[in-house]
Amino acid sequence: MVHEGFSVLILAAGKATRFKSERPKSLHALAGRLLGEYVLRMAADAGPERVYMIVGHQAEEMRKAFARPGLEFIEQKEQLGTGHALIVSRPELERCPSDVLVALVGDAPMLRPETLRALVAMHRRERAGCTVLTTRLDNPTGYGRMVRAGGRRVRAIVEEKVASAAQKKIHEINTGILCFSRAPLLAHLGELSCENAQKEYLLTDLVQIFNRHRLKVAAFEAPAGEAWVINDRVELARVEKTLRLRKAETLMKAGVTITNPEATYIDADVQIAPDTVIEPGVSLRGRTRVGSGCRLEPYSTIADSILADSVTVRPCCVITNCEIGAGVTVGPFAHLRDGAVIEPAAHIGNFVEVKKSRIGKGAKALHLTYLGDATVGARANIGAGTITCNYDGVKKNPTTIEDEVFIGSGNMLVAPVRVGKGSYTAAGSTITEDVPPESLAVGRARQVNKEGWVRERKKAQTSRGGPNGKSPP
Ligand code: UD1
Ligand code: CA
Numbered sequence: 355m356v357h358e359g360f361s362v363l364i365l366a367a368g369k370a371t372r373f374k375s376e377r378p379k380s381l382h383a384l385a386g387r388l389l390g391e392y393v394l395r396m397a398a399d400a401g402p403e404r405v406y407m408i409v410g411h412q413a414e415e416m417r418k419a420f421a422r423p424g425l426e427f428i429e430q431k432e433q434l435g436t437g438h439a440l441i442v443s444r445p446e447l448e449r450c451p452s453d454v455l456v457a458l459v460g461d462a463p464m465l466r467p468e469t470l471r472a473l474v475a476m477h478r479r480e481r482a483g484c485t486v487l488t489t490r491l492d493n494p495t496g497y498g499r500m501v502r503a504g505g506r507r508v509r510a511i512v513e514e515k516v517a518s519a520a521q522k523k524i525h526e527i528n529t530g531i532l533c534f535s536r537a538p539l540l541a542h543l544g545e546l547s548c549e550n551a552q553k554e555y556l557l558t559d560l561v562q563i564f565n566r567h568r569l570k571v572a573a574f575e576a577p578a579g580e581a582w583v584i585n586d587r588v589e590l591a592r593v594e595k596t597l598r599l600r601k602a603e604t605l606m607k608a609g610v611t612i613t614n615p616e617a618t619y620i621d622a623d624v625q626i627a628p629d630t631v632i633e634p635g636v637s638l639r640g641r642t643r644v645g646s647g648c649r650l651e652p653y654s655t656i657a658d659s660i661l662a663d664s665v666t667v668r669p670c671c672v673i674t675n676c677e678i679g680a681g682v683t684v685g686p687f688a689h690l691r692d693g694a695v696i697e698p699a700a701h702i703g704n705f706v707e708v709k710k711s712r713i714g715k716g717a718k719a720l721h722l723t724y725l726g727d728a729t730v731g732a733r734a735n736i737g738a739g740t741i742t743c744n745y746d747g748v749k750k751n752p753t754t755i756e757d758e759v760f761i762g763s764g765n766m767l768v769a770p771v772r773v774g775k776g777s778y779t780a781a782g783s784t785i786t787e788d789v790p791p792e793s794l795a796v797g798r799a800r801q802v803n804k805e806g807w808v809r810e811r812k813k814a815q816t817s818r819g820g821p822n823g824k825s826p827p
Contacts, residue, residue, distance in 0.1 A: 359403040360474045360533075361452040364393055365439045365557075366460030367410030367430040372586040378411045380460045381419055384590060385597040386621020386639060390420055392463035398424070400467035403452045407460075408439045435554030436530075437546040440539070447540060454478070455539065457557060459530035461584045463593060469576055470531075476574045477533040483569030484539075484560060486511065487531035489581035496585065497527035498558050500573060508571040511558035516551045526573075528558060529581035538569050597622065627663070645680070654685065662698070676708075679715075697732070711742075714757065726750070727769065731757035737781065739764040756791070765797075 370379035380390030390407075397405050409416040410430040417427055430442045440447070440457065447455065454474055458465075469487070477485035486508055488500050496514050499521050503509040511528045512521050545563050546555045561571050584590050601622060602615035609628025612618050617634040620626075624638045627646035635653035638644065642656050645663035650656070654671040661667075661678045668685030676690045679698035684690065689707040696702060696713045703720030711725045714732035719725060721738035727750050728742045734755050742753040743766055751769035755761065759773050762781035773779060774791030783797035 358478075359452045360454040360456060361404040361406070361450050362397040362400070362402045362470075363440070363443060363447075363455055363457045364390075364397060364405070364407045364460050365436055365457060365530075366390055366393075366416065367408045367413075367433050367439055368460075369411040369433065373590075378409075378416060379584065381412070381415060382590065384463055384584075385594050385601065386623060388419060389463060389584065389590075390416070390460055393458060393460055393465070394420060394422075394425070396463075396465050396467050396470065397458065400470040402456075404450055406443065406446055408443060434548060435552070436557035437543075437555030437559060438548075440557060441543055441546065441555060444540065444543065447536065450536065453536050454533060455536050456531065456533045459583060462529060462531065462581060463584065463597070464580050464582045465529075465531070465576070466580060469580055473531070473533050473574045476572065477535075480506070480570060480572040482533075482572040483535050483564045483567075485533040485572040485574055486561070487529045487533070487576050487581065488526050488573045489529055489576045489578070490525045491527055492525070494522075494525050494527045498530075499524040500526040500528060502526075502573070503565075506572055508561055508573050509565060510562050513552065513556065513558065526575075529576060530583060531576075531581070532557065532560075533574075534560075538564065538567070542567060651685070659690075668704075725753075728753040728755065728767075730755045731759060731775070733757060734759040734761070736761045737763035737765060741766055743768045 366378065366380045373379055380388060382389050404426065405424060406426045406428050407420060408428045408430050410433050413429050426446065428443050428446055430439050454477060456470060456474065473485060473487050498511040498513050499517055500508060501510040501512055501521060542563050546559055548555050550556065564571050582593055584593055598619060599615055601620050602612050602618060605626050606612055610626045611631040614634040618632055619637040621639050624642045626644040629646045630644055630648040632650050633652045636650045637655040639655065639657035641658050644661045645665065647664040648661055649666045651667060651669045653669050654667050656673045659673050659676040659678065662680040664681045665678050666683045671685040671688045673690045675692055676694045678696045681699040682696050684702045685704065687704045688702050690702065692710045694708040694711050697715040699716045700713045701718045701720060702708060705721065706719050706723045709726040711728040711730065713730045714734060716732055717730045717734045719736035723736055723739065724741045726742050726744040730736065734757065740761050744750050744753065753767050753769045754772040756773060756775040758776045760778045762779050762783060764782045765779055766784040768784065768786045771785055771788060773785065773789045774793065776792045777789045778794045779785055779789065780794065780796040780798065783795060785795055785797050789795040
């Protein structure tokens with residue numbers, strides 16, 4: 355049986371020079387995922403025998419972010435060029451079971467696994483020593499140019515820095531993705547040198563070295579748009595826009611209405627069921643899942659949250675890490691966070707903040723309220739301007755509001771405190787003690803009306819010579 359396997363080597367040790375960033379490029383976010391995540395998933399989907407990732411700059415952070423079963427990290431302590439990345443990988447490459455290796459740059463998020471497999475298939479068909487994945491760009495500035503020797507054979511890859519005027523006119527470029535037969539690669543890797551204009555070991559120099567040894571170098575042209583690499587933040591934004599539009603189109607074709615896809619930000623891993631409407635300015639982040647028949651009105655941000663069916667989010671809400679039940683209405687201007695659970699048919703109104711609380715079925719908190727570390731029972735009504743005073747300066751304390759409780763407006767509920775089932779609290783109360791079920795709690799001073807007080811005050815002022823010591827005119 356012919357051995358058909360291949361392995362993938364992801365080059366990601368470099369410092370993102372053109373990003374002007376302290377962080378490696380792979381750790382920058384792109385449409386809701388880390389840039390490095392795209393290449394890793396694509397590589398895994400192509401079905402390789404081994405996946406290696408070469409890390410160097412901020413190696414620890416890279417390992418932490420990308421560690422997964424089946425991925426082997428190789429450390430390139432000093433980044434002396436893309437060729438050097440392969441040189442330091444020699445021990446792993448010698449042990450690698452595959453006879454074909456694909457070296458991938460870590461910054462090509464649009465590449466599809468099918469294309470990677472097609473590259474390997476062509477490499478085998480052509481019996482090449484090396485096959486370069488190329489693409490044609492209207493503006494090839496900055497890329498290594500493909501110098502062909504007639505037909506499909508490749509003579510050299512010439513980097514921008516050393517390209518002649520004629521070579522700079524070549525529109526076919528090296529995507530940075532090269533397929534190698536392992537044996538000749540290991541045999542000739544040692545011939546790379548850093549005595550060139552860049553003073554770096556260039557992976558691309560292997561093309562000329564292979565030619566010198568009469569090993570065939572072929573090229574495989576990637577479908578347009580797939581080989582985009584991200585070299586700076588302008589390209590990052592361009593790819594982000596494309597990926598977001600693509601995500602929106604996938605959702606629209608699956609039955610989601612997106613009124614303005616260009617002004618909607620939906621991360622790669624977000625799921626949305628059919629017949630939900632997403633209005634402009636909405637951001638859906640992270641692992642958010644939205645049910646069917648929901649309506650998300652403009653300018654809300656929803657991150658890592660689960661919305662059941664028929665949820666309405668009115669404009670300008672911030673919802674992070676929450677679970678929202680069917681038929682709930684939230685907002686406008688609501689803030690739900692830190693594991694808040696809103697049970698079905700509850701209603702959270704404007705300027706209401708809910709933190710680490712459970713709001714029962716059909717309960718209402720409609721205006722200007724803070725509910726933190728609280729449990730609110732079914733059908734309870736929280737009056738406008740109510741605050742759970744959950745923090746005593748040292749720790750957070752719980753508030754329990756049982757089913758069908760009516761909290762009057764402007765209440766301070768000093769936790770830990772419990773309001774029993776079906777009870778009422780008077781408006782303006784400060785509730786410091788538990789309220790038994792079916793009771794009325796009044797926690798405020800009784801009002802006193804002093805009749806005639808204004809008249810008497812004026813009289814007193816006149817006899818003293820007016821409020822500023824002067825007689826009134
Ligand atoms: C490289 C190619 C160029 C190609 C372009 C496509 C070389 C010499 N040139 O240029 O022909 O057109 O990609 O984008 O290969 N890296 C390491 N260790 C290092 C240096 C780099 O792991 O010592 C990694 C980087 O993290 C990056 C990748 O290799 O993911 C490519 O490096 P980069 O500096 O971006 O190469 P380019 O100059 O873009
Ligand atoms: Ca690059």
